Amino acid sequence: QSALTQPASVSGSPGQSITISCTGTTSDIGGYNYVSWYQQHPGKVPKLMVYDVSNRPSGVSNRFSGSRSGNTASLTISGLQAEDEADYYCSSYTSTNTLVFGGGTKVTVL
């Protein structure tokens, strides 16, 4: 199972919106509604930000939103804030009943 493809880095100024893409195949992202996104600050444990493509857990800011088009999922952060600077990972269920992560995207707030 190959890792999902994410851009290595994305940057934006405070207040702007940015979008992180996560590209897979019909055997993972495109085939199931089980894409999730995680935020990880340096030295910290990953934190669930979006699940089932577009749902937000309780307590996660509504500035974070998820979507999917075909084999590509996306995480959009609107109203970018300094605290959003972190690494972000997508994950998906796969047709072999396993899980797969993306390579991670470093978000920089300029």
Added chain:
Amino acid sequence: QVTLRESGPALVKPTQTLTLTCSFSGFSLNTRGMCLNWIRQPPGKALEWLARIDWDDDKYYSTSLRTRLTISKDTSRNQVVLTMTNMDPVDTATYYCARMAYDSSGYYPTYFDYWGQGILVTVSS
């Protein structure tokens, strides 16, 4: 309150077998739809899913590491154990256990909702 904690050696030698234990509380792996995963992260690199064990004792492994991994559970002690054979310096990583629940249909595991703090394992002679 759900908690998970990884334990095991911080240092192993090349070719040795690594044994990690995830001790958890606040839920039961006897509960239908519950499962527990192992995930690792080499320093400065991405997360990598390793293995999953389900409430019904079904087990699933990363394709690339399948021959080296074994996952098992002891529900009476609320523990899940991962063994990885033939350790190599490239296996140096922080190893996490993470809980996951199946969806309402009971067919698909969904997302990692609770994570342990992780344990850094270094492979070096």
